[in-house]
Amino acid sequence: MTGPPLSLxxxxxxxxxxxxxxxxxxxxxxANVWVVSEAGEKPLVLDLxxxxxxxxxGIRDGSHEDHRAYHHQIAVADLPxxxxxxxxxxxxxxxxGAAERFGLEATWRxxxxxxxxxxxxxxxxxxxxxFAGLVLHHxxxxxxxxxxxx
Numbered sequence: 133m134t135g136p137p138l139s140l141x142x143x144x145x146x147x148x149x150x151x152x153x154x155x156x157x158x159x160x161x162x163a164n165v166w167v168v169s170e171a172g173e174k175p176l177v178l179d180l181x182x183x184x185x186x187x188x189x190g191i192r193d194g195s196h197e198d199h200r201a202y203h204h205q206i207a208v209a210d211l212p213x214x215x216x217x218x219x220x221x222x223x224x225x226x227x228x229g230a231a232e233r234f235g236l237e238a239t240w241r242x243x244x245x246x247x248x249x250x251x252x253x254x255x256x257x258x259x260x261x262x263f264a265g266l267v268l269h270h271x272x273x274x275x276x277x278x279x280x281x282x
Contacts (some may be wrong), residue, residue: 138223140165141267144252145216146183147260157256158186162208164249165223170242176234178226179205182219183261195233204230223268 140163151157161183167176179194184207194205206226233236250263257265 138227139269140180140221140223140248141223141265141269143216143218143264144182144211145262146211146213149183149185149213149259151185151187151257153187153256155187158188158254159257159259160184160251160253161259161261162251163221165249166246167227167243169239169244170244171239173239174201175246176202176204176236176243178229178230179203180208180210180226180268181205181219182211185257199232202230202234202236204233
């Protein structure tokens, strides 16, 4: 994954976010980017958080490896409630950071993006969010500008 920069742009509005229990819950709003290896290795999943609340004890870095994938979790924004915001993520930088975190630099060039998901994940919590204008851009001539629906 070398060459021109990659960016992910979208608009988001977090309408509500409530933890239902004092311990053991979370809310995550953001984008998941699935990156696969041509060599058949397990995928790398970037959890790019634009809103995150938790009552989990001892949570510091959500990045981990399990038998199915490498999971790299990073806050890229902290959106204010009830207001449309434009999010622009430098995917090239986030992918390099994840590759370094898991020691995947040697297989970096053999990886491709399989899918991008906009997500609202909850556990013992409630949340609502709206998304618009998702763009995955490869190159340097992009002028981002979102559209916020009413």
